[in-house]
Amino acid sequence: MHLWISYVLLSAMSVCIVEMFGSYGEICQRLCACEEREGILTVSCENRGVSSISDISPVYFSQYHLLLTGNLLKKLSANDFVDYKGLTILHLGNNDISEVEAGAFNGLQGLKRLHLNNNKIDALKEEIFFGLESLEYLQIDNNYITHVAPNALSRLQHLEVLILNDNLISSLPVNIFQYVPLTHLDLRGNQLKVLPYSGLLEHMNSVVELQLEENPWNCSCELIALKTWLESISYSALVGDVVCEFPFRLHGRDLDEVSKQELCPRRAIAEYEMPQLPHLSTDAYYRTTPALLPASFTSSAIARSSSRPTKGPRLSRKLKSRPTARISSNKPQNYGQIISYQTKSPCL
Numbered sequence: 001m002h003l004w005i006s007y008v009l010l011s012a013m014s015v016c017i018v019e020m021f022g023s024y025g026e027i028c029q030r031l032c033a034c035e036e037r038e039g040i041l042t043v044s045c046e047n048r049g050v051s052s053i054s055d056i057s058p059v060y061f062s063q064y065h066l067l068l069t070g071n072l073l074k075k076l077s078a079n080d081f082v083d084y085k086g087l088t089i090l091h092l093g094n095n096d097i098s099e100v101e102a103g104a105f106n107g108l109q110g111l112k113r114l115h116l117n118n119n120k121i122d123a124l125k126e127e128i129f130f131g132l133e134s135l136e137y138l139q140i141d142n143n144y145i146t147h148v149a150p151n152a153l154s155r156l157q158h159l160e161v162l163i164l165n166d167n168l169i170s171s172l173p174v175n176i177f178q179y180v181p182l183t184h185l186d187l188r189g190n191q192l193k194v195l196p197y198s199g200l201l202e203h204m205n206s207v208v209e210l211q212l213e214e215n216p217w218n219c220s221c222e223l224i225a226l227k228t229w230l231e232s233i234s235y236s237a238l239v240g241d242v243v244c245e246f247p248f249r250l251h252g253r254d255l256d257e258v259s260k261q262e263l264c265p266r267r268a269i270a271e272y273e274m275p276q277l278p279h280l281s282t283d284a285y286y287r288t289t290p291a292l293l294p295a296s297f298t299s300s301a302i303a304r305s306s307s308r309p310t311k312g313p314r315l316s317r318k319l320k321s322r323p324t325a326r327i328s329s330n331k332p333q334n335y336g337q338i339i340s341y342q343t344k345s346p347c348l
């Protein structure tokens, strides 16, 4: 009797399992390996020679991750993912993507993480991320980005991590981060020479990790704003070295060891301390959220930061952040806090 019941139960269960696997969608029977764990389906289609999104098909599952790393994708077209509603993590790294049409990510309102690293994207155009209302994590390192459109990120109101290292960015448009609550920003290995306070640093109040190494920083008067800002955040934030490339007399010097007089020998330093003060708009004074950093630009905060011991704690924090191997593959590496944030993903 007992045996018979167990037998009936078991066969009912196996029928269920077969039906379940079938119901994930055709792609799980053919091209990709699908595994369900804790209510999330992972669809692994890595290195399958996929050259177009039309080579694959959506799965039927309420929440899933799609891994398309290491394929042959060249272009993402408008509405390519429109039927991929339950997608929360999308890996498109290590492909050959050079073109992303406006509306390519339409339909991905629930997408939280997008990986586009190691492709051939040369610009972040205005419409590129339309539809990604929930995006928290965007990785586009190791591409050829030279141009970033002023509104490229403006709809990403939940974006906390932006990984842009190893591109060719020489300047960021004003107000690019205005509506973006960034906590982690990696700009290493680009072509940045300055990073102004007005329209850029002023919107980076929530950043706790910032990587600025390996840019050709021009240590002139314009860098005073960055120096002051870095001093004001350096106790709470992890910041990589800012090493002067220009001018020649400061080549190789670390910005935090260069005095303001050296940066700006002939001009009035005060003019660059608060570049924005004469033009401060009223909304800067009446922010709805308490702003952490503008206070650091008051004279008392500057006095505080210059009177404290500068070297000890900051140095040890820098040492802690090394080695700073970049993310150039999809394997987790020792990469300070950005990697530790990344490794929270069960997909890496």
Ligand SMILES: *[C@@H]1O[C@H](CO)[C@@H](O)[C@H](O)[C@H]1NC(C)=O
Pocket (backbone or CB within 6 Å): 193, 218, 219, 220, 221, 222, 246
């Ligand atoms: C660095 O900045 C100074 C002052 O703005 C400017 O005159 C100089 O041309 C800049 N150097 C480079 C290499 O951009």
